Amino acid sequence: MKEQTNIADTVVTNGINVTEYEEIVQAVKDQPDLAKFQFRARNRWDMGGYNLTTIKGFYGAGEEHGAEDRTFVVDADEPHILLGEDRAPNPVEYLLHALTACLTSTIIYKAAARGITIDSVESTLEGDLDARAFLELSNEERKGYQSIRATFTVRSDASAEEIKEMAEFSPVLDVVNYGTPVSLRIEKG
């Protein structure tokens, strides 16, 4: 979708090339299948609470991208009190990262598309979790976060109401708020 644009014709707001954004919107209007994406991750257990995820290619805009030239490795661990080595954030902390990063980018992209300049975005998130279900000591508590609170501080001419309305387009917020069915298959190696 990304095409060469004459710099003189290009509008950039909040670091987002709005000219290209509008080209994407037009392309998807003409050919809705271009909006279909598939993202992927591979993980390998190392030892104890430590494991590593490799993120490479994805499908989107009608073709494969990055399988050859895009590789990120991110690790996860558990803190000492949860019997890990504390070499990396733990998975429930990464969930908060995914959520706040997505809310932040959603505000930035949506604002750019609407011609709204954002000067700064900072956020703090807290998630409450009761480990009794994991430890099989209670059937009354759920296994995951019971609630998550996200507080954003945004410097911009936009109202808090409009910023919230924009943030609510966040894909990760949608998954966390409403859930997505996970099909889990186990194969013996």
Place this chain on the structure above:
Amino acid sequence: MKEQTNIADTVVTNGINVTEYEEIVQAVKDQPDLAKFQFRARNRWDMGGYNLTTIKGFYGAGEEHGAEDRTFVVDADEPHILLGEDRAPNPVEYLLHALTACLTSTIIYKAAARGITIDSVESTLEGDLDARAFLELSNEERKGYQSIRATFTVRSDASAEEIKEMAEFSPVLDVVNYGTPVSLRIEKG
């Protein structure tokens, strides 16, 4: 919760100190509030699709941990086709990382607690997302992942059924499958 144990008395399975795990279970049985955790993340927007999350302290087992001596910084970006600089995985890819890392660790911890040795765990995840809702071109599609498929290959004496039963204690799986209410507050900076 972590106490000094005589090495001769310590059982370690899959890299997990099972003796300490059992001490945690006993401590939570005696004092259920020790199971309450709060995890946290702070994020700061840099430019365009690039932002950074700092993960430090958390609350759990009745006290604060790591606020002074534990700091992880993880970044997020978007690929070029989504108008980013592709300096890091994007937020929906980090969601898959959080999910697969949590499923992996849950299998490892649960197996250790049951005395089951795991030789290896590898997994691949795929998530399908239609960008039309984000682009405000459709009200029929949801904003987040429509579905996620996780395939685990596990070398172990345990049956695939038991591994799946153990994996389903995963806190992140619980959040992704069933959702967690997110309270989102926007303040003007």
